[in-house]
Each structure stands twice: as structure tokens, then as C-alpha cells.
Amino acid sequence: MDESFVPFRGIKNDLKGRLQCYKQDWTGGIKAGFRILAPTTYIFFASAIPVISFGEQLERNTDGVLTAVQTLASTAICGIIHSIIGGQPLLILGVAEPTVIMYTFMFNFAKERQDLGRGLFLAWTGWVCVWTSILLFLLAILGACSIINRFTRLAGELFGLLIAMLFMQQAIKGLIDEFLIPKREDPSLTEFIPSWRFANGLFALVLSFGLLLTALRSRKARSWRYGTGWLRSLIADYGVPIMVLVWTAISYIPSGSIPKGIPRRLVSPNPWSPGAYQNWTVIKDMLDVPVIYILGAFVPATMIAVLYYFDHSVASQLAQQKEFNLRKPPSFHYDLLLLGFLTLMCGLLGIPPANGVIPQSPMHTKSLATLKHQLLRNRLVGTAKKSMAKNSSLGQLYGNMQEAYQQMQTPLIYQQQSSAGGLKELKESTIQLATSMGNIDAPVDETIFDVDKEIDELLPVEVKEQRVSNLLQAAMVGACVAAMPLLKMIPTSVLWGYFAFMAIESLPGNQFWERILLLFTSPGRRYKVLEEYHATFVETVPFKTIALFTLFQTAYLLVCFGITWVPIAGVLFPLMIMLLVPVRQYIMPKLFKGAFLQDLDASEFEESPALPFEVATEVETLGGTRVTYADDGEIMNEMITRSRGEIRRINSPKVTSSSSTPAQDLKSPRMSERAYSPRINELRAIKSPRTGEVRSSNLGKSKSEI
């Protein structure tokens, strides 16, 4: 992306790029069939549960003016519109914690003004949204998103970790509140006598930790040793919703003398109760707002505009990280423009606006990468099995697989580069296999080419980019409004557990987080970081520099977190993060050596270029080749959640690390892992005749010695 600020150019480019693949966005999604439901449900829960809980928070903070019904409605409407006419369909929209903080501040301001009050609060926020949308339009049109490539890892990951901290804070606060009497409840109820309150708090501990631990376990189900493949897949794909159901069921086990209010459950009005829709007619009250407040609304509007500009762009950026190898173009400018319209609409409807959310957006991309992997895998396994049934040689087998892979690629090339990426990967690995196994022309059988396992190693990371999952999840969030009586059965403590789960799920892959962990890793084990995460900076940057850089970032994070606690200035925290951009560009190069800084926090344009996109006829098998052994996403999970920064092959590093040369590996900085194994093989090939002699002679000696 070049930094051109010519009006409308960015929007035009975005539209051009996305329109090219718009049809494929739908056909590709629909062709994936029922499997699309796995990422959809996963994201639906990740999206709906926080939104419900933020609704609860808003209800407390705004004396019931805004409830979970409004937050759900906003999330659903904005989500549906964005998934249909938005630019980047990987981006998930929702009412976010910063929005809740902003609305709370505005309510506290409005309710104390005589000529605004509780009655005109929503009308006034309508004006705030009007101003916000105007600012967003301007930012979008003038190409403010062109500087998005200056938002390096530094700012993005710091923001991600801040959101994780806010989630975790909410989980802890929620759990502590379970031991206390809620503000708006009658303290004379049986359930609020000390003994029942204590029991309620402990029950909340059990339920939330139960959910957290089982949900974390279930995400790793693919690599379990036990159970059949389909069961493991089911648990890995739907484990989190299943666990919410299970722990909700468990919350109903204690009965008898236990009062009805234990454990505490969600409080929200029925969407069809009278008055639930009173705020949907906000637009006609807007002219009653005094002019001074209409103008004054510009102040919070600038804050929200800055917040949304940053939050929306970073969420989109995190959903499109390099290692996902996306084929379709980004759409920052156009999406910001659309966000302006959505904000305007929400303001006029009297509901809090939704924007791009972290960590749901990157979670969405990850789950779609798993899906794509499953689809590619099924196709290639089928091809390989067919080939082997025909007694093909490894060369022919490879050829057939290449062909199948090609068929799943597509002719229309979006960018200039060739489509060699994925294919080359496939070729290199296969040949490596052939050479280590022996004759390349002999018929291949399962002992030489273990289909189920080898193919996982051949497949590159690719993402099933489409609009269906986003549309479906938004529609399901909308359905939640109708399902409110069912949702009310969920104990609040399960929500707190889920919040903690979301916070923890967003950590792996965040290089900032991994560097923090690295500070606590004993020196002798730092090589393990290299093994697991393939973080090249461990090899190339001195530890002191890494530590200093990380400590600086941590201090900055803590300052940002501290600011959110300050009553009114708290809304300024997005400014703090925005400030990181000039800090990174002008101040940090003076503190750190350029090369190190680039390894730790490469600007986008310094990183390797994205793989090209090829639209059109993505042919994917749907049950055509059914594979019973379905531990598909296992390797995928690892590959995606564990490694950002560079794409890597899982297998080779394992070989090198468990063979006895890790120390040597560490000495060869910046040697990509893909290059490791062949090189070692070559070394062997050269040395073995001689060392073979050495060994045999020494073995003889050792025997005679003893």
C-alpha cells in the first residue's frame, strides 16, 4: 500500500480489488458446505458472549437505558451489513469494551445536565454518532488508512494484549462481584445473606474455572490420543459451545434448599416486553437536543473517531497477517467508510455502534485456516490414495498431487507475482522425502508415503476466505435477541470463565507476549523458543536488546492499562496507542540498532510480500473423498496459533532439534528452517563414508576394551 493521500483513491482501489473476488467470496463459502459451521459457531460464541456481557455492563451503567438487546442488535445489524457489502469479510464487527467505556462516560455526563438528562441521552449520542461518522468519512476519503503500514507489530500487539488484559480484568471483577451483593438488587433477599453469598461466590469459582479449563482442553482435542477422529474433530470444533452447555447444565445440579438466585444468571429484558423498543425512535428526539450540546458532541466524537479508526484498522490488520498467506486484497479505506455509515445508522437507531473487534477477527481467520486445511487435505489424501492404488511411483504420486493442488488454485491472478508459493513448498518436501527414502521411481506404498501424516507436512497455510461464515455468525447473533429467555439460563460465572478463556486464547502467536515469556525463560531453554515459535529474532538479536525492547513495551502497556482506570481521561487510551506510531518511527530507531529493530518489529513494507490471490474456480471436494482418519487441523492448530512472523514448516525443526545438533543450528543465524534439513542431509552425504569408517573402527575398539 503506498502512502497516497489523493481523495477517494484508496476507496476506489479497495472496491476494485474486492469486487474482483466478490462472487468467489460467496461461491467459495457455499461450496465448503456444512463444514463452514465449525468456524461460524466458534466465532458466533466468541462474538455473542462478550456482547451480551457488555450489554449487562451497559445496563448497570446507564440505569437500564441500554441493555444486551441493544448491543446484540447493533452487533447483528452491523455484522450482517458488513458481511454483505463490507470490504474485508474476515473482519468481525461487534460492540466492544472501549465503546462501552465511552457510552458510560457520556451517560454520566448527560444525566447530570438538566436540559439533557436520561431522557435525551440517546438523542445526544445520536449527535455524537453523526459527528463521528463525518470524521470517519473524512478519514476514509482522505486515505488516512494509507499509514496503516506504520502501525507495526509494536502497536498492534500491544493493543491486542491490552484487550486481553481488559477481558481478564472483567473476568476477575465479575468473579469477585459474585461474592458481593449486586447494586441494583434487594439486599434482604435470602440469596444475599452471608452464607448464601459465600456459597454463590464459591459456586461461581467452580463454574468459571471449570469452563475455562475444559474449554482450553477441548481446543486441543485434535491431538488427543483417545477417541475416534470424528469425535476429536467435533470436540475441537464445537468444544467451547459444548462446554458452555455442560457447565450451564451443571449449574442446575444443586437443588432442594438452594434459593433460586444461586448461581446468578444473566439479567436482561425480554425483547418483546413493552418498552424494550422505546429507544428505537431516537431520531425524532434528536432535534430536541439544545444546540450547545449538538456542537459539544463533537468532543466525544473525535475520541470515538480516533478509537474506531485505530481499532477497526488494527483488527483488520491482525485478521490479515502475513503468515495467513491471504490471496484476496485488503480493504482498509472502504471499510472505514462503511464503518462511518454504520455508526451513523446506529446513532440514529439509538443503539451503541459496533466496530472491528479483537481478538475475534484474528480468531476468525485462524478458524478459517483450519477449515481450508481440512478441505485441501481431504482432496490431496484422496488423490494420493488413488495414485497409490494404481502403483504409481513417488514421482507420479507427486505429479498427481500437484495437479490436484493446482485445480484448487485458480487462474485469475490478482497481484503480479507468480503463484509458485504453495506449489514450491509441496515440491521441495516431496523430493526431500524421495531422496531420504531411496529410489524415486519405485511404486510407493504406505510405508514410504504415509498419506495421513505426510500430506499435513506438504500443505501450506491457506485461509478459506469467504463471506458466508461472517454473515451466518452475525445472523446468529441476531437470533440471540429472540433467544433471550434461553440465554438467561447461562450463569454469569460461566461468562467470566469464558472471558478468561478469550483472553488466554488470544495470547499464543502474539510475539510481544512470547517475548515477555522469554524474559522468564531460563537461558538454557531459550533455544526451545526457537523450536516452538520459530522466532528468528532469538537467533539474531542479543538477549539484552530483546529484554530492553520488551520492558519498554511492557511499561507502555501498563501505562495504557492504567489510563483506562482513570475516570474521564480513560477514553484517551487510544491516543496513547496511536502515539506509539511516531514513537516507533522517530524515537525507537535512536534507542535500538536498526537491524535489531527490524527483526523485532519489522514495518510492513520491510516484510516479505504477500502471496498472490487467484480468484475464480476454487474446486473443493465435499465428501467426494471422505477420510475417516480426521485429525486434520491438529498440525494446523500448532502452525497457526504458535507461529506468527514467518510461515514455517512444522516437521523440519523437530528433526533438527531432536537430532544432536541444536547448538550448531543456533550458530547459523537467519538460516530459514526450510533450508535446514536438506543442508544436513548434504553434510551427511559428504561425511558419511569417512565417519562410517570411524564409527565401525571405534565400535570394534570399544568392544575389545570392555
Next chain:
Amino acid sequence: MDESFVPFRGIKNDLKGRLQCYKQDWTGGIKAGFRILAPTTYIFFASAIPVISFGEQLERNTDGVLTAVQTLASTAICGIIHSIIGGQPLLILGVAEPTVIMYTFMFNFAKERQDLGRGLFLAWTGWVCVWTSILLFLLAILGACSIINRFTRLAGELFGLLIAMLFMQQAIKGLIDEFLIPKREDPSLTEFIPSWRFANGLFALVLSFGLLLTALRSRKARSWRYGTGWLRSLIADYGVPIMVLVWTAISYIPSGSIPKGIPRRLVSPNPWSPGAYQNWTVIKDMLDVPVIYILGAFVPATMIAVLYYFDHSVASQLAQQKEFNLRKPPSFHYDLLLLGFLTLMCGLLGIPPANGVIPQSPMHTKSLATLKHQLLRNRLVGTAKKSMAKNSSLGQLYGNMQEAYQQMQTPLIYQQQSSAGGLKELKESTIQLATSMGNIDAPVDETIFDVDKEIDELLPVEVKEQRVSNLLQAAMVGACVAAMPLLKMIPTSVLWGYFAFMAIESLPGNQFWERILLLFTSPGRRYKVLEEYHATFVETVPFKTIALFTLFQTAYLLVCFGITWVPIAGVLFPLMIMLLVPVRQYIMPKLFKGAFLQDLDASEFEESPALPFEVATEVETLGGTRVTYADDGEIMNEMITRSRGEIRRINSPKVTSSSSTPAQDLKSPRMSERAYSPRINELRAIKSPRTGEVRSSNLGKSKSEI
């Protein structure tokens, strides 16, 4: 061991063997220094906590006649005596669950007889112990332990799993009881109103699961990535006691309006309260027991004798399994004789007798193997570092290490075989290293020989066999009697968590358990069992046979477990397990093919012979070569807890499994892992010149194609 039933011969042999190494039993232990405290504390907790809890159980069941003071006293006295004059010092003595069951049955019998009653109960059990000890003397003298090698894995592991089930049952029962009103308490107390009871139960859930999960985690501390080496070592060694402290501290956090009885804590009399010693003068009441009951005491005595004969021998056998490579001789006959004396003594003192316990005894051996590994490791690392500082070649380095290892071995050979075992292992690995690395004569540096990691791979499993840890732990159990007021601070729920921890800790390494898990492993992942546990039977025995064998064993286990629930016949369950010996010998060979049966359940004489013992000057470094990087036992943990049946090298299987030949590996049955790597290296050496060509030509093609 030959099956000779010549009176006294077994005892004489045992004494002769153990006397030879008696002095070394003490010197070796003392020379290990402060490090001996790690296994000591570990076993002390594993021994004391169940004994305290069994004391509580007995107190309830015997209306307070027997309490934790008596069970602790018995465990301490018997333990001290056994550790000093016993045969096998690896064997841990304690009052066990079966003894509690027996005493409960006897109390229920006695309290209903007019001429016995509560008053003469202990005097009558004195007579039972007299008869039991006579039977044990006879069994020991006549050499009944000679048939111990017919107690195959089948019976021993079934018994181990049964004990684990009893522990787990106690944990679950204890937790459920936390929700109910205890029998002997006043139900009108505040803490027993429904709300506080519910709170107490939930608190118990939190505390017990908290202890269980953190204790399980802490045992794996050595392989954590974080924290410095000494911290990880500390947590791994003392994690369980630390966690008991931590969770006890947490139980004191809730205060204010919470009644004193929540959470419930241990109930036991102060040992210095009046009346606590009234039963220590049982001997003078014994003549008051009517003759008919003196004779009748023979019936329960036979049961206890059978139980102790089996339990004591199996505990001893499990503590001396083949894969521990023990150097010192066993002592089944003499230990049974001593157990007779101990039982007599306990009977006359009016305390329940102690016998060899599972799983504490094998836990003891495991922890001593970790200790020995640390000692060996420190010495070898020191030697290697010194050599490398002198620019030695790999050959010289190896020579120096061999010498150091030799010094820690000892000249006096107990058995006929040579001491080549451990040394050969060392040599093979080193040479393998040399050949794969290049020139064997060049100076070695850290890149070629990573001291900290390589040495772990060179070391064989060895156990620090000595008497000090056993003596110390028994003395500490004795000190518990005095520390009763402190122990009373421990919440009962922490005990239940600890029970569950003990049950789970005893599972890994139990091949029966691993076979049960195998039944639930999906077929595609069974090769992982081979990788992790090196269970050769997976390669050699058809899965159907494994499944059938395991199902038979499981059914038998469930029958045994069911019998313990039957009110009076329950005490017969040791007979059921004894019955397994003839079943294995005469019936099972008709159901299963001989070769398969041998792979699944080899009789002792069919397995490989033990490594020889060499007594005397075990020179071990104590802080002489301090190694800062102390992740010592990490590999050890894995090696010992995960693999029984055969000794294995950790590293080689990993190389083979992550290289691309697992399918081929599975096809080569019974090929020992030690042989894998060299063979693969040879294959490479032969093939590489040709395959190198193939690869390079193909690489060229792939480039031109794209």
C-alpha cells in the same frame, strides 16, 4: 530366585545378600547429603497423609478407640525398625486401607459380643496379631516367597490399580461428605445449616481440585520453560508439600462472617491429652479375653496373613522392578519374617500393624532414581566441562567421562555378571554422536557436545539405594504425632485432593492402565504408544489379543473392587488376587497364545536379568561440581514413570518418529530402539551419494517448471 522350600534357606540367603551391602546402605545415603531430603519429604507426605486420613476413618469406625495417633505411631515405629534392620530399604511401611477394612470388621464383630465389647476389642486384636505373626513366621521360614516370581505383572498391576481405585473412591466419598452433616457432630451447629453446608462443600471442591491440579503440575516443573533451574528443581522436588501448605493457607482466606467449622479440618485427639495412651497397655488385658475368642481370632488372622503376605511382597516387588536396574539384592523372605515380628509388636501395643504399601514403595524407588540421576549427572557434567576446557577431542572426552562413571561404580561384585551395562550404553551413544558430527579427533566444544543436554541421554537409569531416606521419613511420620496441633490446620478437603493425586500419580508406568488407555486410542495413533512408552507388545501382539487380555483383567479388577464393598466378605479380596496366580499359570495359557502371553505378561524368570550390584566406594560429588543449569531429573521423570518393562533411551525414538519413517519403524517388530538410529545413519551413508544426485536434479527441474 529358585523355588526352594527348604526351611530358612530363603531367609539365610536374604540376610547374606543384604549384609554384604549393609554398610554401603548407610554411607551411600549419608554421602548424598542434603539432596536426600527431596525423596524423603516426598515420601513422607505420601506416607503420612493417607495414614492420618485412615486414622480419621478408623476413629469414626471404632467409636474413637483407634485414632490418627495410633496409625501414625504404628507407621513410624514399624518404619524406623524396618529401615534399620529390614531387608529391602526401598520398601515403605504404613497402615494401609486393607488393614483399616479388617479392623472395622473386627470392631463391628467385637462390640456386639457381651464378653468382649468395646473394652476388650484391642486385647482381642492383640490375639489376632499373635496368630497372624505365627502364620507369617511359618510362611517366611518355609520359603513361601519363592513363588513370588509367579506373581506376574498381571496380579501386581491389578492390585496397584485396585489400590488406586480405593484411593480415588476415598477422595470422591470424602468430597461428597463435605456436603453432608458428619455423623458424630451436632446437626444444630451454624455450620450445618443448608447454606453453610453447601458453601462448605463447594469450598471443599475448590480446595481439593486446586491441590490436585497444582500438585500434578508441580511434579512436571523440571520441564517448565520458565524460571531458573534451581527454582524448577525446588518446585519439582517439594511441590506437593508446598501445595499442601499453599492450599491450607488459602483455606484461611475467607474470614469475617464465616463460621469456624468451614472448611472442615482434621479431627484428632492431642497425643498428650489424658486417655490418649490408654490402649498402649493392652498387653495386660489380653488374658481377660475368653479362650473361645482367643481361638476364634485365628479366622481373621488367616485373612490378614494372606493379605500381608501378598501386599508386602507385591509392594516390595513393585519397588524393585527390572527397569530400575537395582544393584542390590531383594529380601522377600527375611522381610516377611520381620513383618511377623512387627505385627506381633503392634498387636501387643494395641495399635494397628503396618505393612509394605502401594503406591508409596514404588514412588520411593522412582524418587531415588531421580536423585541418583542428579548425582551422576553433576559428576559427569563436571568431568565433561573440565575436559572441554582442556581442548580434548571427543574420544578423550568420552574416555574421561567413562573414567568418572567407573569411579562411581564399585569394585565388589555381588552377582556374577559383568558391569558392562551402563558403560556400554555410554559408549554407544558417544560414538554415535561422534560419527554424526564429523571428525572424532578434533577438539570438542559446546556446539558439538552440548554438555547439559547430551549427558542426560548417556545416563542409564540407576537408583540411589540406601536406608537414610526410609529412616528419615519414618522418623518424620513419628514427629507428626507431636505436630498434631499443626496438622489439624489442614482442611480435610485438601486430604481428598491429595488422595486423588496419589491415585493419579500411581497410574503412569502401570502397563495394565496403559493397555486400558490403548483400548480408547484411535487406531491411527497407536504408534504413539510405542513412541511414548516403548511398549513392545504393541508391535508384537495383535490388537484383538491385547484388547481381550485387557478386558479380562478389567473384569477381574471390577470383581475385586466390588468385593471390597460387600460388608463382611469384603476382607476376602486378597484371596481373589492370590487366585490370579494359578489362573495365570494354568488357565490363561489355554486362552492366549504362549508368545503373546509372554509379551503381555512375562514371568520374572523370562525377563532379562538384573544388572549386577557392586558395593563399596560409591564416590559421589557433593557440590564439588556445582551445575547451575539443573533440570536434572526432567528426562528422568519421563524415563521412569513412563516406561516400565524395558529400559529405553529417550532420544532415539524421537528422531525416528519425526523423521519421515514411522510406518517403516512399525514394520520392523522387536527392533530395539537403541538399534534404530545407527541403522538409519548407515542407510543414509549408503544411499546419500545417489539420492543427493536425484534431489539436485529434481530441484533444478522444479525451478525451471515454475
